[in-house]
Amino acid sequence: MSSKTLDSIISSFGQSVSKKLASPAISGAPEDQLRAPLESLILDGIVELLGFSKHAVVMIGETSLAESFTRPDYAVTCGKALTGFIEIKAPGKGADPRRFQGHDKEQWSRLKSLPNLLYTDGMSFSLWRDGELHGTILRLEGDLEKDGKAMKAPGELLGLFSNFLTWTPQAPKSPRRLAEVSARLCRLLRDEVSEQLDRGTLALTGLADDWRKLLFPQADNAQFADG
Incomplete structure (x- = not known):
């Protein structure tokens, strides 16, 4: 039986991100440092805690293009069917795209057309459906950049990911x-x-x-x- 808990996988995630952000050798965009830890968090942690089979969920990353405004960072499949998208922002930007400015605001004006979209900056997580917030914006406890290992997650985070991964298309009724x-x-x-x-x-x-x-x-x- 697995010994993983939500707090243990969040602690591992925070520790991994902290190391990347603190490394003097890192010169890439801050949000890029979240990619590998986020994949591990979801595929090696969240998926197992939610009871999915190990290979049921796949995260397909987009190539990073500075001039691209439309494509989210990941397309996510569950059971070989496209279930949603994930957009990553730099730590500290938050996960409320309604407050974004400049490039991020323009990108949101397009991405809000998607029916199942998860935003995260590593500290905050939010789920959006057709441009409307689904549930509440959840924030981890702790400091991602200074002491990621000590980070903890609100219990509702599992529910947010469950809603994201189990989404199914709804046929228009009119x-x-x-x-x-x-x-x-x-x-x-x-x-x-x-x-x-x-x-x-x-x-x-x-x-x-x-x-x-x-x-x-x-x-x-x-x-x-x-x-």
């Missing part, structure tokens, strides 16, 4: 609701297409060229993405 859901996801897709065109992604630039030759010769990238 034409209006269907239109609202479709519009949000279409905006997200449009923005992703625009970003890929700006980067010169060959698959999309080639498609855009063919689209113009066959249908709308005068259409610019924005019109193509919208179409």
Whole structure:
């Protein structure tokens, strides 16, 4: 029988993050130092405490692109089905995207279209569904940067992760609701297409060229993405 507890895995997580943040050899973005510890926290700790089989949950990390506004840091699958996304912020930024400014605010304006999104800065955790806060924003006890080993978690943290990992799509129950859901996801897709065109992604630039030759010769990238 496993001896793991919520406090023990949070302590290990905090200790791992503290070491990374304190290392003089680290020159990357602070949020990048949370990636490996967060994966271990979820896959080697939370998943087991919630009773999932060892390989049931998979975290698929996105490549870090400074100019990318749309993609969250992780897509998460449970039982081989996509269940949600995780966005990591630098320690100290918090997990309330409604308070963000600049790049983070613009990113949130797009990511809030997602139906199951978890935000964390390593200290705080929050769950968002279609841009609305689900439950409350939870914060760990302690100091992540100075003494991560002593950190503790509120008991509700397991429930937050359980809600995140067990989410299932809800079919719209009215034409209006269907239109609202479709519009949000279409905006997200449009923005992703625009970003890929700006980067010169060959698959999309080639498609855009063919689209113009066959249908709308005068259409610019924005019109193509919208179409």
